[in-house]
Amino acid sequence: MTLRFAILGAGRIGQAHARAISATPGAAFVALYEPLEAAATSMQQRYGSDLRSTEEIVQAEDIDAVAICTPTDTHADLIELFARAGKAIFCEKPVDLSSERVKQALKTVEETGxxxxxxxxxxxxxxFMGVKAAIDAGSIGDVEMVTITSRDPGPPPVSYIKVSGGIFRDMTIHDFDIARWLLGEEPVTVMAQGSNLVDPDIAAAGDYDSVNVILKTASGKQAVITNSRRASYGYDQRIEVHGSKGMAAAANRHExxxxxxxxxxxxxxxLLNFFMDRYAVAYANEIAAFVAAVTDGKPTPTTGLDGLKALELADAALESAKTGRAVTLG
Amino acid sequence: MTLRFAILGAGRIGQAHARAISATPGAAFVALYEPLEAAATSMQQRYGSDLRSTEEIVQAEDIDAVAICTPTDTHADLIELFARAGKAIFCEKPVDLSSERVKQALKTVEETGxxxxxxxxxxxxxxFMGVKAAIDAGSIGDVEMVTITSRDPGPPPVSYIKVSGGIFRDMTIHDFDIARWLLGEEPVTVMAQGSNLVDPDIAAAGDYDSVNVILKTASGKQAVITNSRRASYGYDQRIEVHGSKGMAAAANRHExxxxxxxxxxxxxxxLLNFFMDRYAVAYANEIAAFVAAVTDGKPTPTTGLDGLKALELADAALESAKTGRAVTLG
Amino acid sequence: MTLRFAILGAGRIGQAHARAISATPGAAFVALYEPLEAAATSMQQRYGSDLRSTEEIVQAEDIDAVAICTPTDTHADLIELFARAGKAIFCEKPVDLSSERVKQALKTVEETGxxxxxxxxxxxxxxFMGVKAAIDAGSIGDVEMVTITSRDPGPPPVSYIKVSGGIFRDMTIHDFDIARWLLGEEPVTVMAQGSNLVDPDIAAAGDYDSVNVILKTASGKQAVITNSRRASYGYDQRIEVHGSKGMAAAANRHExxxxxxxxxxxxxxxLLNFFMDRYAVAYANEIAAFVAAVTDGKPTPTTGLDGLKALELADAALESAKTGRAVTLG
Amino acid sequence: MTLRFAILGAGRIGQAHARAISATPGAAFVALYEPLEAAATSMQQRYGSDLRSTEEIVQAEDIDAVAICTPTDTHADLIELFARAGKAIFCEKPVDLSSERVKQALKTVEETGxxxxxxxxxxxxxxFMGVKAAIDAGSIGDVEMVTITSRDPGPPPVSYIKVSGGIFRDMTIHDFDIARWLLGEEPVTVMAQGSNLVDPDIAAAGDYDSVNVILKTASGKQAVITNSRRASYGYDQRIEVHGSKGMAAAANRHExxxxxxxxxxxxxxxLLNFFMDRYAVAYANEIAAFVAAVTDGKPTPTTGLDGLKALELADAALESAKTGRAVTLG
Structure with a gap:
């Protein structure tokens, strides 16, 4: 059986998933939705996929799954649309910048199954999977402290910053997800501190460019996240987990x-400078995991709830940075 | 000219300084104060130094400087005593567990010159000096984020924990000092989170064993400190400074x-497991720096004020961990 | 323009090149020659290429280039066949186990252009390209000593060893080529030492399994090659070049x-254990370089002469190991 | 009991041993022989040791052991002198540049016990001890190939080169000893290649400055030694041992x-640039091992025979480099 995909959005991330889907045995890239003609044409020429409207994709009998790679503000609507159409859905993070909207969309997902x-x-x-495997194998005992360092090579355009939801929802959200995954327990308290050190235009846009966050779970496990929008030496991506019996760490990848x-x-x-290069294998593995889960009728390794939880941590971090108070989650 | 020392206290740290003073050209270990006979005798046999009372050391014309290595609660009194006696003073950290008492002692130091x-x-x-040198050379541009990881191989006895002043004043105090030194600007806001993950007896003694701290200066520079009272793989001592143009980091020392x-x-x-081994060269350099400063009539590289500032950060961190609020310093 | 390929041989290396050709812009995998039906069918299904005889490929107007991935003893004949047919030829190493036969084949290549x-x-x-680039950039001054460590994860079957031409012609030949490339000057003296430490069956087959070689050029530059047919910790592939002003080294790739x-x-x-994983990018780059050279009408980065020179060094090493004498080349 | 030393020679290496002897519990630096007045006075002032003639040391009842740190051409005579005087002897390598003279001296040592x-x-x-311990613990199985890289930061004065016995006897001799120690079996065949790449004056003095050596034992174990008289990046000292089950390696020490x-x-x-810094701990351990062996009446960890064997390998390497033939030992 082959899982037949429509990809929505032919931007950078849509192209990454097109590459991954084409290379994954048991998956096929059948159709594309993309309003920009140039982007659509280039993708069609490369992969020979049809160009279709979202409505055609909803109706299509030759489409089993969609990969939503459109701008963030369309994600929730598209999730609801394709959930109702019975398509399996892979959606880029974040589901939405509003956790209320995310909850609404997840309700539809739940109702439609x-x-x-x-x-x-x-x-x-x-x-990172190697670090998780070491934890799961008991190699470091009980997890006590997770340390995540994530620095982008350089900031995105301020125009993007303005619609990004801010650094916590746009950038740290990945680290919140990794922290939850590695802690193995939900954080209940969030402390965060934000600064503007990289570019005054980011401050003018109302966002931070340099942040540190401390998460704490009910049992006292902690995670520290360090983010900067700029690192002269490349895309700095490290994790370290300290436990009762040892430590597991993933180092950076150099050129x-x-x-x-x-x-x-x-x-x-x-370091490898571009996220597509740094995470090339991750993107391929991610699509393969989605295809395997859908094909085998098993749960996907990440879900809408993961999207919601990460967003709630982002909201809490923003509040903590603004108020100087630890924020406790529901 | 030779700087003639009396060492007060023949414990572990007193022995370290005896070794350093004996090996430093221009310094001599002349006299020892130590009330415990066994400890005193062992040191005398090794170094041939006199055993004297504090009063005799105060009066002694053949003593230029004292190294105070007695229990913490005697530090402030001894500093005042020897300041008035006109001796140059090297005092182990902390000056006192109460910042009020520290201020008082520093007043005497100031008045006596x-x-x-x-x-x-x-x-x-x-x-660590290499990291500082890289900053001072401009190799990483403006300092933005300091990350300090400090984990002891194992916790001290609970009896010690009870009189230690707590992890922030006893253990993190070193990291507060390093953070100030590397930031090059005073932290004004402190956020901290504490947990008990290592030993429930530490919790019973009213202390944390695992903490994370975020410091922030007026211009927005930040420092993150991660401490644990236990690391199965040795004495984990790392620092990293991220700046506008790069990053400088000091790695651990393995066996x-x-x-x-x-x-x-x-x-x-x-990793090297014992702080005396890990910092053997540091202890020697430290005494050499003191000797050089006193001999040349120049300021010492650390002062009583550094002791006070680190203690104030420790007090603030404790308050933040207890209240869940960022604490702002004077 | 697209360079249309026929691949000869659907074994492990033929599959690697099929993957590379399919992924290279400006190249197409059009036809396959493979006598074993199962291997042929599997490749056809995956790439949709035609199955053809060598004669059909010689005649084919829709084939511009051939990739020869058949057993070593067919290489020279096929090179001559396709040279006369006017096809661009990519041939796996070695061209032949006999340097006389290689010379003959290269003569045909030269005559046909x-x-x-x-x-x-x-x-x-x-x-490895990074090391070469450092040399070419003058970063290490004049090359003085090249050190190549190459150890396979485990020995091939003895049946293969018997027809391999021996470790120098089969395994070290790669290192001879790398040594020539990095020395930038032809070796004129070869000293070699061989042992049997891995598997007595290899000795019984008349081959060594552990060898060391010293090459020396006319100006005195030296290269040392260390080979073993077995390394428990993976596929060990390191190079180091010491020069008048410094050293450049490429480290291993871990999992x-x-x-x-x-x-x-x-x-x-x-370490990565499988040569296809370790050199995945190298295989892709290699085909891309061939396609670029043929398409642009420029010299290929390696030639038949490189194949001959490496083989001559292998012959000399074998003679030196057998006789205990340094062997001087032409 | 304290082992009372006379040191012969107050040069760089004599000073290193003075430091080591003074710091070793159970050892005392009692007397010095040094004909140069300035050197003798400086050492006396630092350590308070007597200045004596060799004859006085021979006669002295308060001297148990001698450390011979004089020029090489005096070693054999002094060994014989003090062997007859019943003193325990620590002698700097090499015993002599002539293996015949070494044998003669060792005969006296044997006769006098x-x-x-x-x-x-x-x-x-x-x-290096860690590598040996890994071998002895069976961590890498049977030793198969030893690789030793040894490069000095810069060449000694040509005046020294002229009396040094040449690079194999002066520099590689250390590596021959390490190779024997790690192989655990005597090399029986030596192949060597020498070049002049560093300094033409060394060539003019009749010596090589860049050499590679292959040793082979009767069972086929091999060792490769790479030497250069110059390395811009510091004192390059690495060893690696490849065995049937794994590999053990000691990396360089950076500043x-x-x-x-x-x-x-x-x-x-x-890298650490100066051999005294790089091997500071080794020099201390070496003296401590000598003191322990003499005090406990046990064999010393290295003996005169080790000195002879290393010299014979050096002689063989020189012959091989000159003749281009593998040289077989006794």
Whole structure:
């Protein structure tokens, strides 16, 4: 059996999923929705997929699943539309910037019994999976402290920042998801601190560019998240989990393993700079996991609820950064 | 000229300084104050120093400087005593557990014009000095985020915990000092979170064993400190500074550089486990710096004020952990 | 313009090139020659390519280039056949086990003006390319000593060993090519030492399983090659170049960047174990380089002469190991 | 009991041993022989040791052991002198540049029953000891290939080169000893290649500056040694042992663990540059091992025979480099 996909959105992330779907055995990229003609044409030429309207995709009998890669403000509507149409849904994070809207959409998903997986790609990174596997194997005992360092090579355009929902909902949301996944227990308290150090235009847009967050669960496990919108040395993506019996850590990926030594010392190349390169395998694994879950009728490894939980942590972090108070979650 | 020392206290740290003073050109270990006979005798045999009372040391014309290595609750009194006696003073951290008492003692130091250096040994670690040198050389641009990971191999006895002043004043105080040193700007806001994950007896003693702290300066620079009272893999001591143009980090020291590979993978030895081994060079550098400053009539690299500032951050962190609120400093 | 390929041979390496050709823009995998039905069918189903005889490929107007991935003893004949047919030729190493036969085949290539690239995939590995780039950029001054460590995860079947031409011609040949490439000057003296430490059946088959080689150029530059047919910790592939001003080295690739610490120390996973995984990017780069050279009418980055030179070094190494004498080349 | 030492020679290595002896419990530095007045006075002032003639040391009842740190051409005579005087002897390598002279001296040692330890300091380096311990623990199975990389930061003065016995006897001799120690079996065949790449004056003095050696034991174990008289990035000292079940390696020691990242990549400091710093702990361990062996009446960890065997390998390597033939030992 082959899972036949429609992809909605031919932007950067839509292209990544097109590549992944085409390369995944048991998956086929059949149709595309994309209002911008140039983007649509380029994707059609490369993959030979049909161009269709969302309504045609809803109706199509040759489409089993959709990958929603459109702008964030369309996600919830499209989830509801395709949940009702009985399609399996893979949706890019976040589901929505409003947790109320997310809850509403998840209600529809629940009522229709639809399959919804939210695209937290990092859970599928081989290095991060190695850390999770070490925890699950008991190699480090009970998890006590998770440390996540995530720094982008450079900030997005301020125009994007303005509609992004802010750094906690746009960038830290990945780290909230990873923290929940590694802690193995829901955080109940959030403390956060935000600064503007990278670009005054980000401050002017009402957002932070440098943040630190402390999460704490009911049993006292903690997670620390460090974010910056800029790192001169590449895309800095590290996790470390400290437990009662040890520690597991995933290091960064450099451009190569080459080291050059000379009078001044030893030099290694910068980190992989582009998220598509850094997480290339993660994107492929993520789609493969979705295809496997839908095909086998099993739960997807991430769900709409994961999207909601991460967003609630983001909301709480923003509140904490603004008020200087620890925010307790429901 | 030789700086002639009396050491007060022949405990673990007194012995460390005896070793350092004996090995430092331009310094001599002349006299010892130690009420416990066994400890005193052992030190005398090793170094040939006199055993004297504090009063005799105050009066002694052959003593230029004292190294105060007695229990914390005697530090402030001894500082005042020797400040009035005109001796140069090296005092182990903390000056006192009460910031009021510290202020009082520093007032005496100021009035007498005495020299007082507080023993923040980590500033003299060659790896940490390398990070500071990179900052001072402009290699990473403006400092934005300092990350300090400090985990002890195992917790001290609960009897010690009870008189320690708590983890923030006893253990994190080193990290507060390092954070101030690396930030190059005073923190004005402190957020902290504490947990009990290592030993329930520590909780019963009213202390935390696992904490995270976020510091923030007026200009928005931040520092994150992660502490645990236990790390199965050794004494975990790392710092990392992220700046506008790059990052500088000091890694851990392992027992050796040996790596053994086999079917199961690659294995390296644990970290140096004992703080005396890990910071052996730092202790030597620290005394050498004190000797050099006193001999040359220059300011010591750390002062009583550094002791006070670190203690104030510790007090603020404790309050934040207890109240869930960011604490703003004077 | 698209370079249309016929692949000869659907074995492991033929499949690798099929994957690479299909993924390379400007290249198409049009036809396959493969006498074994099962292998042929599997490849056809995956890539939709025609199944043809060598004669049909010679005649075909829709074939511009061939990738020769058949057993070694057919390479020279096929090179001559397709050189005369005017096809661009990519041939797996070695061209032949006899340097006389290689010379003969290269003569035909020269006379027909055909393009021939020999598949020394390692030159296209990003890590090794990084070392070469450092040399070419002058970062290490004049090259003085090249050190190549190459150990296979485990020995091939003895049946293969028997027809392989021996470890120098089968395994070390890659390292001879890399040594020539990095030395930038032809080796003129070869010293080699061989042992049997891995498997007595290899000795019974008349081959070594553990060898060391020293190459020396006319100006005195040296290269050391260390080979073993077995490494418990994975596929060990390292190069290091020492020069007048420094050193450049490419390290191994582990299964992941994960490190797990505990009471016993720090553990990292083994190396990538399978040559197809280790050199996945190299195989893709290699085909892309061939396609680019043929399409642009430029020289290929490796040639038949490279194949001959590496083979001559292998012959000399075998003679040196047998006789205990340094062997001087032409 | 305290082992009372006379040190012969107050040069760089004599000073290193003075430091080690003074710091070793159970050892005392009592007397010094040094013909140069300035050197003698400086050492006396620092350690308070007597200045004596060799004859006085021979006669002295308060001297149990001698540390011979004089020029190489005096070693054999002094060994014989003090062996007859019944002193325990620690002698710097090499015993002599002529293996005949070494044999003669060892005969005297044997006849007198004297204790003689030859100063192969590297066996006492904690990192190298870790590799040996991994072998002895069976962690890597049977030893198959030893790889030793040893590069000095810069060449000694040509005046020293001229009397040094050449690179194999002066520099590689350490590596021959380490190879024997790690192989656990005597090498029987030596192949070597020498070049002049560092300094033409070394060639003019009749010596090589860049060499590679392959050793092979009767059972086929091999060792490869790579030497250069110059490395811009510091004192390069690495060993690696490949066995049937794995590999053990000791990495270099850098000036610090600091890594600085920026746009151009990651930078680490050069290696420790000075052999006294790199092997500081080894020198201390070496003396402690000598003291322990003499005090406990046990064999010393290295002996005169080790000195002879290493020298014979050096002689063989020189012959092989000159003749281009593998040289077989006794």
């Amino acid at each position: 639809a399959t919804l997986m939210v695209g937290f790609n990092r859970r599928f990174d081989p290095d 190569s393993t080459v080291e050059v030594a000379g009078e001044g010392g030893y030099a290694r190349p910068p | 005495a020299t007082l250096m507080v023993g923040f040994n980590r500033r003299f670690d060659p790896d 050796s550089t040996v790596e053994v590979a086999g079917e199961g993978g690659y294995a390296r030895p644990p | 055909a393009t021939l690239m020999v598949g020394f995939n390692r030159r296209f590995d990003p890590d 992941s960047t994960v490190e797990v610490a505990g009471e016993g120390g720090y553990a990292r996973p083994p | 004297a204790t003689l330890m030859v100063g192969f300091n590297r066996r006492f380096d904690p990192d 610090s663990t600091v890594e600085v990242a920026g746009e151009g990549g990651y930078a680490r400091p050069p």
